[in-house]
Amino acid sequence: MPMSSIKPRTMPGVLELLPLDQIAFQGMLDTIRRNYERFGFLPVETPVMEFSEVLLTKSGGETERQVYFVQSTGALEQGGTPELALRFDLTVPLARYVAEHEHELSFPFRRYQIQRVYRGERAQRGRFREFYQCDIDVIGKDHLSIRYDAEMPAVIHSVFRELDIGPFQIQLNNRKLIRGFFEDLGIAEGERQMLVLREVDKLDKRGADAVRATLQGEGFGLPAEVVARIMDFVSTRSTGHDHALACLERLGRGNQTLAQGADELREVLTLVRAFGVPETHYALNFSIARGLDYYTGTVYETHLTDFPQIGSICSGGRYDNLASHYTKSKLPGVGISIGATRLFWQLREAKLIGTADSTVQVLVTQMDEADLPKYLELAGLLRSAGIPTEVQMEPRKLAKQFHYADRAGIRFVAVLGTDELAKGVVTIKDLRKQDQFEVARADLVKTLRVEIEQAAAMKGR
RNA sequence: GUGGGCGUAGCUCAGCUGGUUAGAGUACCGGAUUGUGAUUCCGGUUGUCGGGGGUUCGAAUCCCCUCGCUCACCCCA
Structure with a gap:
């Protein structure tokens, strides 16, 4: 069998993105994280795997059916039941986490967590087996004021206003x-x-x-x-x-x-x-x-007014006792969760978000192989000004270099040829505006910053 | 887990009731006087027609099995 005969493919129910879409997705996660932090929530990550006994405390039939068990090859060979499983949400790991670190945490404990979870569902449109959840919860010790229930909508409002999706x-x-x-x-x-x-x-x-x-x-x-x-x-x-x-x-x-x-x-x-x-x-x-089952008081759902068919884009609620399986302490809490993968997928389907520009802002072209050090120097100048820059390292027809920048979503191309070197300028072409201009080297950084800022502002509109 | 639909190029699909070397668009690659992309023009690559078996002189096309995908239900901590 030839080496190339295995069809490259992912399992159904996972979302794998091309770089420009990944940039858009990460932008969404960044916005969510920024707002969670703005409200004073602290970051936590937990392992993707937990002990099965920890994860399956609620052992409803449905839960067990959807959990992925994890087993090393060695353990598999010896038979026996898997002692590890992939988390199917972030709330159960949170309960374990709080119970485990109860005496080191300050209460009310306010944490945010943005990680992937796994569910063995039959794949279906807009539903995933691997997806991001973005959770915040406030956990109290013995008691947690109902007032925290009102903070959740405030966070939701802040997040979705900034996501700007209608x-x-x-x-x-x-x-x-x-x-x-x-x-x-x-x-x-x-x-x-x-x-x-x-x-x-x-x-x-x-x-x-x-x-x-x-x-x-x-x-x-x-x-x-x-x-x-x-x-x-x-x-x-x-x-x-x-x-x-x-x-x-x-x-x-x-x-x-x-x-x-x-x-x-x-x-x-x-x-x-x-x-x-x-x-x-x-x-x-x-x-x-x-x-x-564990919600006991306030419950929330959030819907996009113009896209009711999308369903709830953020939901959550209040529970009386988070970690009763792991500790005798009473730990009431309230929290919400945004299913980011599903949300991103649906927003893209609804054309509410498009493909992003590359994070790379400038491609420095190569006009003459002998001048490569000059191109590297120029890139260094831009990079130290905080402008993400790529240099054309191999000689290639100029048309190809522009083509590459366009396809890669790089908006600005910097040309430093013999003419420019003689004049002490750099030619900047804005591929989106189909416009180009010469700028004195001393003004380059300042000018580009303005251009980039304008480009970002136009995009946001 | 239960039921329906669909499998032809990387992608979207055409291929009538079986009939020559299986097609289009798109994408990709190359070219149109060597300092300008996307647009235009010209050329080129691409397939075990999901897999196996059967019927037939002959199967992408008909039948059976199987695998994969997909939609709905169940469920969604």
């Missing part, structure tokens, strides 16, 4: 509110409540009629009157700050759980406004449940 809305709900409501309807049992919630969570996806039919159908067998009350409740959407408060008021007192949920939402709403989030950017949505 209007968006942060939708809020509260698990206690939902639980209380269902208890009043006589749907008190946990498992059954979960099933109903799971169905209700699909409201925006499947439509009201489909959900109503399912709830009244044989699987659930709920009376039409009860279903009507459920549908009425879960279709609540607030249209402004005062309306949101009115929606909560309209619920009445109900049972204690419902009342507590409403009180929490009220406080969160009030503080979200105080954080300066415009009221157009947050709303109540009583159908949001989130699949996660």
